[in-house]
Amino acid sequence: MSGASLVAGSTVGRPALPDFPWDRLVPFRRTAEQAAGDAGIVDLSVGTPVDPVPAVIREALAAAADSPGYPTTHGTSALRSAAVGWMSRCLGVPGVDPAAVLPTIGSKELVAWLPTLLGLGAGDTVVLPAAAYPTYAVGALLAGATPFATDSLTAAGPGRVSLLWVNSPANPTGRVLPVEHLRKIVSWARERGVVVASDECYIELGWEGTAPVSILHPDVCGGSHDGLLAVHSLSKRSNFAGYRAGFVVGDPSLVARLLDTRKHAGMMLPAPVQAAAAAALADDAHVAEQKERYRARRALLLAALNAAGFRVDASEAGLYLWATRGEDCWETVRACAERGVLVTPGEFYGAAGAQHVRVALTASDDAVRRGVEALAV
Incomplete structure (x- = not known):
């Protein structure tokens, strides 16, 4: 193979990968930021920890x-x-x-x-x-x-x-x-x-x-x-x-x-x-403490989603609530963003998630509280 084929930008031998899915959430993040204003967006889209390292x-x-x-x-x-x-x-x-x-x-x-x-x-x-x-x-x-x-x-x-x-x-x-x-x-x-x-x-x-x-x-x-x-x-x-x-x-x-x-x-x-x-x-003690934080946040978000007309399926473990309003997941993402809340479209996880959104428990207590209030509007 000649050196010319290995220049920057060449796709020779590179597997065809899908676009990084979370890039598609950028417009909805902007919508949520505008809706949230000074209070700040409630980001329930990515399961990244927010609590202190023990x-x-x-x-x-x-x-x-x-x-x-x-x-x-x-x-x-x-x-x-x-x-x-x-x-x-x-x-x-x-x-x-x-x-x-x-x-x-x-x-x-x-x-x-x-x-x-x-x-x-x-x-x-x-x-x-x-x-x-x-x-x-x-x-x-x-x-x-x-x-x-x-x-x-x-x-x-x-x-x-x-x-x-x-x-x-x-x-x-x-x-x-x-x-x-x-x-x-x-x-x-x-x-x-x-x-x-x-x-x-x-x-x-x-x-x-x-x-x-x-x-x-x-x-x-x-x-x-x-x-x-x-x-x-x-x-x-x-x-x-x-x-x-x-x-x-x-x-x-x-x-x-x-x-x-x-x-x-x-x-x-x-x-x-x-x-x-x-x-x-x-050390098991810090795990038990962190689990209780997530348990409390889960209880609040689960009640708020049910009250807002969502159905939460499975979700008996882990850090997410798998929720649906019986519509295209992107419509649900848009509706939540207009209330200042960002969630993940189920489509990111395959065709089986086309009518669901994933709601993460990995947000601060304050953010969860504001998310609950926003979902009630």
Whole structure:
């Protein structure tokens, strides 16, 4: 290939990716800002934490600040042991080998690059939920594979299914998959040699109904993690989004493959962040405190949406309310923006969300209060 074909702007070899969906919200943000005036927009569109980083985390970060050497890609033994302890203590997943824990630079980068790291490409199909976090599909496209959105195991789409994404509690719907359903997914995948990746970023945020369960729980997988990966994030439970830290855990042979490639690519979590993540995973008190903040905000927003004529579906866990007025989602986005409130159109998550909007709980108490007042107008 000649050097001329590699000039800036060339699209040679570049996968065709969709436009970044949140760019389409910019006009509605302007509408909401004009409607809100000096009080300020009530932004319920993006699930970014707004509360303070717990002191136990900041202190651990500061104590590890003098870290002049390169960090290890596999993570410190302290971090991996903290992850193992948390999984046993909080998720009921015992006996995880610390070697099967791999830190990631937040969970989104792992979601985006997992198909590539697993060696998927043309001819491979990545199955994702019908209403799903957009990065599952983006990851498939980056690898040259085909994303296929479905909630049915009997409709696996074109090509060879190589990876299946599970997301429980789900973004955007907040739906929790029961143990029986997760068990069926694991059985189906193992019969066909399909890797199951379970995005469990919201697993500690169950509100009502079925309690969230990890794909690695013995009741789901029979005690064997073969063919299974669980993806975890500290962003929501620990207000850790600015630190960019998560981890993937599961089948030791799959984790070893990921580790080998990540070593070559220099995909390392900074050492001070590793220390902070270990402290976060070892402390349950700050998680319980943060969960109660979200519980109170959820109660206010849920009541306000119901009073304003919305129907809230699923939403039994996680950081979002999946709401509908039985109309095109963009009409709902516009109506909310005209009241100074910005929400996310369900269309961002696939055709299954065409009549829903996602309402985030990640806003300050004051913003939630103003949002409730605005929805009542």
